[in-house]
Amino acid sequence: MNHLPGLDLLRALAIVWVMLFHSFLVGGLGADFAWLSRFGWAGVDIFFVLSGFLIGTQVLQQLRRSGTVSLGGFYARRAWRILPAFSAVLALYVFFPALREVPGLQPWWQFATFTMNLLIDYERNPAFSHAWSLCVEEHFYLVFPLLAWVLSRRASVPRFLAVCAAVVLGGVALRGATWLHFAAIDPPRNWFIEEIYYPTWMRLDGLLVGVMLASLRVYRPQGWERLQQHANAWLLGGALVCAVAFWLFRERTGLLANTLGWPVLSLGFGLLVFAGAGRRSLIGRWRVPGMAWLAAISYSLYLSHKIALHLVHMWLAPSLQGSRVLLFLSYALAVLLFGALLHYAVERPFLRWRDRRLGVPASSSSHAAAQCD
Template identity: 65%
Template sequence: MHRLPGLDLLRSIAIVWVMFFHTFLIGGLGPDWAWLTRFGWMGVDIFFVLSGFLIGSQLLRKLQRGEALQLGDFYWRRAWRILPAFAVVLAIYVFFPVLREEPNLEAWWQFATFTLNLLIDYGHNQAFSHAWSLCVEEHFYLLFPLLAWWATRRPSVARVATLFAALVLGGIALRAGIWLHNDALQPQRPWFIEDIYYPTWARLDGLLMGVMLAALRVYRPQLWERLQARTMASLLAGLAAIALAIWLFQDRTGLVANAIGWPLLSFGLGLLVLAASSPRVWAIPGTDWLAAASYSLYLSHKIAMHAVYTWIAPATPLQGLALFPVYAAVIPAVGAALHYLVERPGLQLRDRLAGSPRGVEAGSMPA
């Protein structure tokens, strides 16, 4: 799949928005900027929709052409896409505690097995906790090819629609049930994070929305083209749905937001992806680099933030927003080092081992 400037723009917005959200670790940007930072966690949901769309398009296109899924090749490419940079950052967190944004870290094997999001004790071990989203992505990579193969053996609109509806409604019921259960018991732990926000089975909406777009693109290309011809309508409808979701998430841990807020947010983001995937969207300088380096930036940005906050800020007279240019220089520098020294060489080695020239990677998450 060739690069699309609109999708690069969405990736760039997603990674920057997530990093703004995580400024709470360094005291935040102040009340005047709360409108920008408060909902930055939604950047991860942008990545989920993009992952579902791009990986879904890649695999469904092969199935639609009647090609056999080469699962070994798919898992091989995904592993080389994710593991080298992830392993380096995990080693930094394990062996250099001074660089952690929080003192305590879960056992290394939870990260290595991508079970962190299911087993984390968030109340005590918050360092590198943003790896939870990589766990969700890995579970998607593992299971989706098998599910796609099953669903397309005998293609049926009714069959696929029933499956999608069951997953959406099941997610609503599951999150609502978990919320009501925990709200009644009030366990002495951060149950919203551990039971609703992190677990894979509660966070399928974004990935599912992306896969639905991919299925539409592959199996109904004429309808897809007609929808893409209405880019502005998709954009405005998507922004309206996201605005409604933001209104629901004013109470981020509330029942209504966690029951129906996630599918609503994913629907709005899906419409943005539909609009952004139009080839008529112009490229914006810098977004291609941010998109390409988004995975390395996602992995390393908390380390960079912590380093500035702990060692550079106390040594300068700068305070508050005056320090922002320092963070804006150090965070991309650390991310670029990881991207150019580990992530890209890993991809080049992967392709040399596979004996094929490097193509455009179809991934989307900062994973």
């Protein structure tokens, strides 16, 4: 897929938003700027829609060309893309407890097997808990190519739409029933995180919307192009749908948010991704300086930013309390430096090594981290 400034912008905004949300670990942004971080958790859902679209496009294009998917090649590319940087950060968390943003850490094997999001004791072991979303993505990588291949054997629009509707309605029903059950018994643990927010089967809406966009692009390219002619209208529509979703999420742990909120939010982000996946919209037409770089290192930033925040909080914050601006800049600089170090020292070399082995042209590997690679 060609380099798309709109998707770079969305990915960069998503990672910045997530990091702003996690600033609560170091005391937050203060009352005047709390609005910047209040909905920052939704940055993860932008990543889910992007992953569904980009990985979905990659898999579906292969299916359309050859009628099959090279599972070995797909899983190998995903492994070399994900595991090196993840393993490096996991090693830091396991072997250097002083780097953890909080003391408690789930057993290492739960991270290594990407089951942490299903087994976590959040009250006691919340360190590196943001890896939950990576677990969801890994489960998607594992299942989606197989499911796509099975559905392609007897492909039809009604069957595809029926599957999509079943996933959305099933998610609404499952989250609603789970919420009602645990709200009634109110166990002495963070059941919202453990039973609703983290489990993979509760968080399929964003990935599904991304896959639906990919299906439209691959199997109905003429329809895709016709819709892209009105990209700015879809961009505005996406912003309005997101506003409705954030209204639903005004009580983030409430029943309304965790039934209807997730599909509405995913739809809104899906419209933004659609607008950014071409060059006719405002976000798709213009390159915002620095966004492509932030997008390229976003994975490393996501993995490492809590360590960077913690180090500044422990080492520099006590001496900078008199200047909130300087303290904020110190946090931001540390996060960027730590993420860039992980990207250039670990993530990028392994991507280049992988691409040499697979014979990918050098010109296409430079943007691999920021797009569908």
